[in-house]
Amino acid sequence: MKSVKIGDIKIKNPIVLSPMAGISSLPFRIICNEMGAGYSPTELVSARSIRYNGVDKSLRYMRISPEEEGITAIQLFGTEPEDFEAAISTILETPVLKEVSIIDINMGCPVPKVVKTGAGSALMQDPKRASDIVKACKKAVSGLSRNIPITVKTRTGYNEGDKGNPDFAKALADAGCDMICVHGRTRPQMYHGESSNEAIAVMRDAVRGYDIPFFANGDICDVRSAKKIIEDTGCDGIMIGRAARGNPWIFARVLAGLNGTEMPDLPGVKDRKDMLVRELEGRLKYLPEDVAVREFRSVMPYYVKGLPGSARIKVKLVNAVSFDEVKEIIELA
Ligand SMILES: Cc1cc2nc3c(=O)[nH]c(=O)nc-3n(C[C@H](O)[C@H](O)[C@H](O)COP(=O)(O)O)c2cc1C
Missing domain, CATH: 1.10.1200 (Non-ribosomal Peptide Synthetase Peptidyl Carrier Protein; Chain A)
Incomplete structure (x- = not known):
């Protein structure tokens, strides 16, 4: 696979650990990166909580170690653009956290507790708000001596039967988002049924004219499914979630399969x-x-x-x- 650039950051292997609450611990992310993941974002952390309570309460979920991880990414969720702006400012004033490479915005979480606040996948229903959040994040990282890309992870639709949401992808790109990752399921599907490469491709095609990388996610569990999602969607990179649980070796194996190099043995x-x-x-x-x-x-x-x-x-x-x-x-x- 070709390396990709997210903002100014070169991702040598565009095979990334998909963020997972309860799974994406710091040691696990370090291990995944060692196995070849290009980077591994933290699980979702509330922008509002950081804004009003500071980082202490959330630190255990967004602890990063640039030295051991290399490229780092913190995923935020929320609904008010001002919360994101304030949260990022706080992150950038906090030792270690301020070294973060990438800020990712969660616009895909289907969990009712999150959706009913207007956050996560609910943002797919409100492209204006989603754009305002991207813009607020871009504002929060402007004027720094280095570029911190703002990325978004979302889904193929809010409603059952949605087959991709091209206008939403375009709205994110127009707002200045530096990378979009789409999971091929709709909100009501949660993690059930099949992830649709066709629906991901609809969103990929919508932002082809923009100079930003596009990542695809959903049901990648081996080299075959990785090759298929790349062929079907024309994505620049992939994210692997559930298949990596207890199986960080998947990154080395998928990488070898895609690069045509010798396949590492299965772990004993x-x-x-x-x-x-x-x-x-x-x-x-x-x-x-x-x-x-x-x-x-x-x-x-x-x-x-x-x-x-x-x-x-x-x-x-x-x-x-x-x-x-x-x-x-x-x-x-
Ligand atoms: C236990 C669990 C926790 C998750 N937590 C998050 C999260 O915090 N942020 C996020 O963007 N996606 C989250 N996801 C979704 C995954 O990142 C991924 O999009 C989804 O599992 C589909 O990819 P997969 O088929 O490779 O697992 C979670 C998924 C699972 C199973």
């Missing part, structure tokens, strides 16, 4: 166990042990999926309370 049982422990060790660096283990309970099953006796191991892992206990379960598995 020991590789998977070691990676589980490594991610938890990473989480322990910034979270109290009980919190880190509790939050990791929903992630651990992905690392042991398909291993002999995995059902039994999963039951133990999702009840574990300490790091030592997790290690013991893994060692005996």
Whole structure:
């Protein structure tokens, strides 16, 4: 795959971890980048909360490590342009966070709690507001000594049956957005049914005349599906979400498949166990042990999926309370 530029930032491998709440921890993002992901955004963080409460409450969700990650991206959600402007200003005044490479705006979240506030995928129904948010973000990063691109991740429609929303994509590009990523499902589909490459292509075609990269997302789980979404949509880059859970190796394998280089082996049982422990060790660096283990309970099953006796191991892992206990379960598995 050819490298792409988002604003002034060169993305050597335009295969990116799709942001996932509860999954996109800092250690996991570092691992994905090591495996070849071009970058890995944080999960969504409320612009309003940052504006009114400062960064402390949200820091655990948007913690970045430019040194270990390379290119970093923080994803914000919200509904008021002023909230985004204020949140970005706060981010740019905060040690470490101020080094962020990219700010991404969530315009795709289908969760009712978010949608009913007018944020996430609800913004697809209000292109004027969505444009104003992009403009407010661009304003917040203007006048800096470096360029911080503003990107948007959205879906193919708000309503069931929508087959792409070309006018929405154009509105984002006209507002100055530096990259658009489209997940090929509508809001009511949440994560069910099939992602539609055709609907993504409709949005891709709408912004072909603009000099910004376009990323496609949805149901990429191997080299074949990665090649297909690229062929079907003509996208410049791809984002991989669920298939990366407990499987950061997917980036190395898809990259090799697309570049025609030697395919790395599938991870063995020991590789998977070691990676589980490594991610938890990473989480322990910034979270109290009980919190880190509790939050990791929903992630651990992905690392042991398909291993002999995995059902039994999963039951133990999702009840574990300490790091030592997790290690013991893994060692005996
Ligand atoms: C558990 C979970 C959490 C997610 N959280 C976010 C999020 O915070 N921000 C976002 O833009 N998308 C989020 N998504 C959507 C994914 O980024 C992605 O668009 C979607 O899963 C489709 O890609 P996939 O088929 O490769 O998983 C989430 C998806 C899942 C399954």
